Amino acid sequence: MKIFCSKDALLSGVNAVQRAVSNKNPLPVLQGILIQADNQSLQFAATDLEMGIRCDVPAQVTEEGTMIVPAKLFTEVVRKLPDTTITLEEKDQQITIGYYQSEIILHGYDPEEFPLLPDLIEPLSFELPTMIFKNMIKQTIFSCAAEENRPVFNGILLQIEGTNIRLVATDTHRLAYIISEITNSGESRFSGIIPSKTLSEIYRLLRDEDEVLNISYSSNQVVFQFGSIYLISRLIEGQFPNYKQVIPQTCETKVYLSVREFLDAVERASLLSRDKSGANIIRINVENNELRIDQSSELGKISEQIGIEMEGKDVRIAFNAKFLIDALKVIDSDRILFELSGPFSPGVMRPLDNPNYIYLVLPVRTS
Template identity: 85%
Template sequence: MKIFCSKDALLSGVNAVQRAVSNKSTLPVLQGILIKSEHQSLQFAATDLEMGIRCEVPSQVSEEGTMVVPAKLFTDVVRKLPDTEITLEERDQSITICYYQSEIVLNGYDPEEYPLLPDLIDPISFTLPTIIFKNMIRQTIFSCALEENRPVFNGTLMQIEGSMIRLVATDTHRLAYSIAEIQNPEQSHFSGIIPAKTLSEIYRLLRDEDEVLNISFSDTQVVFQFGSIYLVSRLIEGQFPNYKQVIPQTCETKVNLSVKSFLEAVERASLLSRDKSGTNIIRINVEENELKIDQTSELGKISEQISVEMEGKNVVIAFNAKFLIDALKVIDSDKIIFELSGPFSPGVMRPLDNPNYLYLVLPVRTHN
């Protein structure tokens, strides 16, 4: 195998696939990146057997072939290469990288041992604008659980029904929900839990210029294609909780308030609210068109007041400040309606001008 290409092309190839490289696999070859040259392009691929990414970059191929390079070392080397034409040559699993009058030789792996990324057989597919999907990921993914004791919470439920796509994420303390309209002439139907790692990769790789995202799926896998990227992921097995049951249909108090004022007040109050366990609990008091946050700790005290429009009962309720901040940072509207029903029921935030998003957060029971 022998090819000529730019440093930029090599860099975009390794950057696209490197996060799919396995760092804890028993198969040494999975710590490599598969590079395949055919026609006038170079195909990069990596997988940890849960997720796989393929990407094509332009190159001049003088001899077709396949090689597997050590991912971390190859990526580090490419980053340090000068900005000139690079020649890659593979002979007996050793890879020679030539530039100017210099060369680097790396030991590779046997390409025969590298597992191929699956292409789905007879998949169901649909497309949607990348900008919509990217925003849906941004507004939900932070609610996925990080611990791995119950895998269904480590992913986001994606559902396609009619002309609707829905993403729902929850870690059992909070829940984020986003829907959008899509073209679905085939009336494809899908419901599956996509690992958070997969969605964060898609979010990282999606460019605004990749206008359309193609999503295909089977019972156990989902494929995302955009630009020169092909990303396949295993779906998480298990039953996602019935999220519709936990979203309250009524509320006792409705608070209409500015996202920016609320976010800034909560961030300031959280600086003085860290308790011994490291959690930031803040108490909110809503009465007579004012939202107050009074916080006292061994660090000092703060008293925040925001003018709001409210309907219904006065309420005092406590929340984990981080859970409020995470959501307020991704809500693109100026105003939200915060729906509350006493100190023990979940709070629900809805952007005033966007009926397609909702964030639910459970209160914290405080002893004072």
């Protein structure tokens, strides 16, 4: 195998696939990136057996072939190469990287041992604008659980029903829900839990110029295709909780307030809210068209007042400050409706100009 290509092309290839390289799998070949040269292009591929990514970049191919390079080392080498035409040559699992009158030789892996990324057999598929999906990921993914003891909470529920696409994420303490319209000529239906790692990669790789995202799916896998990227991922097995039962249909108190004012106040109060146990709890008091946060700790104290419009009962309630901040940072609207029903019921945020987004957060019981 022998090819000529630019440093930028190599870099875009390794950057696209490197997050799919396995760091835990004992199979050495999975710590590599497969590079295949044919038809005047290079195809990069990597997988950890849960997720796989392929990417094509332009190259001048003088001899077709396949090689597997050590991912971490190859990526570091490529980043430090000069901006000139690079030669890649492989012979007997030895990879020679040539530039100017210099060369670097790396030891590769046997391509025969690399598991090929499958193409789905007779998949169902649909398309939607990439910016819509990217925004949907941004507004939900932070609500996934970080711990891996209950896998269904490490993913996001993706549902297709007619012309609606829905993402739902929860870690059992909070829940983010968003729905958008798509063109779904086949009226196909789908419901699957996609690992948060997969969707964070989609978010990272989607670019503004990638206008259309194609999503294909089978019973246990899903494929995302956009630009030169092909990403396949397993679906998480298990039953996602019935989120419709969790979202309150009524409330006792409606609070209309500015997202920016609320976010700034919560962030300031959170600086003084950390107690000895590491908790980051803020106490909110809503009365007389005013939202007040009074916070004190061994670090000091703060009193924040925000002018609001309210309907219904006065309420005192406490929340984990981080759970409020995470949501307020991704809500694109200027104002929200914050629905409350006493100190022990969940709070629900709804952007005033977007009825398709809901964020639910459980309160913290305080003494």
